[in-house]
Amino acid sequence: MRCPFCGSPDTQVKDSRPAEDNTAIRRRRICPDCAGRFTTFERVQLRELMVVKKTGRKVPFDRDKLVRSFEIALRKRPVDRDRIERAVSGIVRRLESSGETEIPSEELGIQVLEALKALDDVGFVRYASVYRDFTHIEDFSQVISEVNARIARDITKDE
Incomplete structure (x- = not known):
């Protein structure tokens, strides 16, 4: 792993x-040349995923972009970072285990909406609006009515 501070090839x-x-x-890593310390994360990648945009353009799937989408939708909301990470990891696992290498952006958006619906209603409405x-x-x-109907169903189901 190359040092992000001095570029040394050995850490x-x-x-x-x-x-x-x-x-x-x-x-946790340290560079023997400049003594810089940094953290890296390793994840298993089952296959290279591509997102197919509405225009037909294909772009590599970016987990960090997915996390940023959640963070923007949930900005200033009382949702733990761990819950966001679990939601993102769940989406990534489902995408990788689907067997498909090309994922339509609409499908990805729907999965994000479903995850946000379970995490926070305000975040769900924010994301849905975009x-x-x-x-x-x-x-x-209309979307708020859908959320209220879901909440009412959940309440009656729990009783």
């Missing part, structure tokens, strides 16, 4: 441990 691993719900290995390209206030009311 030493000082500590390794499981991270993120045991889906990654966290490694994903579904809301243009009128009525679009918000």
Whole structure:
């Protein structure tokens, strides 16, 4: 692993441990040349995933971009970072185990919406407003009605 500070090609691993719900290995590293310390994460990648955009353009799947989407939707909301990581890891596992190497962006968006619905209603509405390209206030009311109907179903199911 190349040092991000000085570019030295050799770094030493000082500590390794499981991270993120045991889906990654966290490694603390040190550079023998500049004594810089940094952390890396190793994940198993079953296959190279490509996201097929609505235009037909294909881009490599980016887990960090998926995490940023969750963070933007859940900004200033009381949702633990660990819950976000578990949701993202679940989506990635489902995508990798599907057997498909090309994932339509619409399918990915739907999986994010489903995960956000389980995490936080406000985050769900925020993401839906961008994903579904809301243009009128009525679009918000419709999604909020859907959320309220789901909450009512969940309450009656629990009773």
